[in-house]
Amino acid sequence: MITLTHYLLVSAALFSIGLYVILSKQNAIQILIGIELMLNAAILNLVAFGKFDKINNGGQSFALFAIVLAAATTAVALAIVLNVYRRYKTIDPGKINQLKD
């Protein structure tokens, strides 16, 4: 029998892996992948709890909204990453340490 706790544990594992990726990588795109992992962990929780809301569909609707939000975030973030690469010739966030031109 699969219960909510199983889903919660899977999503906790994914969230922690995303946290590790964000903390340890030196590449803006990989950090973005870490953020996507964390978002997916949150969406998994929304969906798992949404099973118990058949009438209002709260969990599933907001899982859809979260997926769309993630898409919008990624598009803007990648555009910024490309601009940063064009200007600094690196996408290591540790090396981008000035705001002026």
Added chain:
Amino acid sequence: MSLVTVMFYLMAVIAVGSAVYVAASKNLVRSVFMFFATLFALAGLYVLSLADFVAVTQVVVYVGGILVLILFAFMLSGRESLAVLAQQTNRLIAVNKLPAMLVAMAFFGLLAYVFLHARINDAPWLQEAAANQNVFTPQDVTINHLGVNLMTTYLLPFEVISILLLMALAGAAHLSRKEAEA
């Protein structure tokens, strides 16, 4: 052990395992491709949680959209960043990543402790939902209801998010256009 249980564990192992590979791999392109596997396994988990429309959206938006976008940016931002990263990983592997790993492990321990002790399955609102027949069963058709709810109960968030998506896409197109001289 029913088929659903077996599928759940299979999907969970694939999702977590490929996520670990994404985190641990030194080959960046390969780690991006392994992220495909994570997203597909998560879509499978959504199906097992009786949210088939969300699963399809996950495959279409994440795998079809976001990952292609990530690969695109990855290939465009080129060789130098990859070379720099390879040097760094060769020199100090463990020392660099130990604090991050410790933080992640500690966070996972905390989350697991909380989840295992919360006894979420006896939550009152879950039992109320079960008593009111408010729980999805595998025989239900979920999409009709979801569509009606999106157009009635959640109409405002739906419209807001459509405007936000438009703004984000216009902003991304503006940001990534070619400048006259930079």
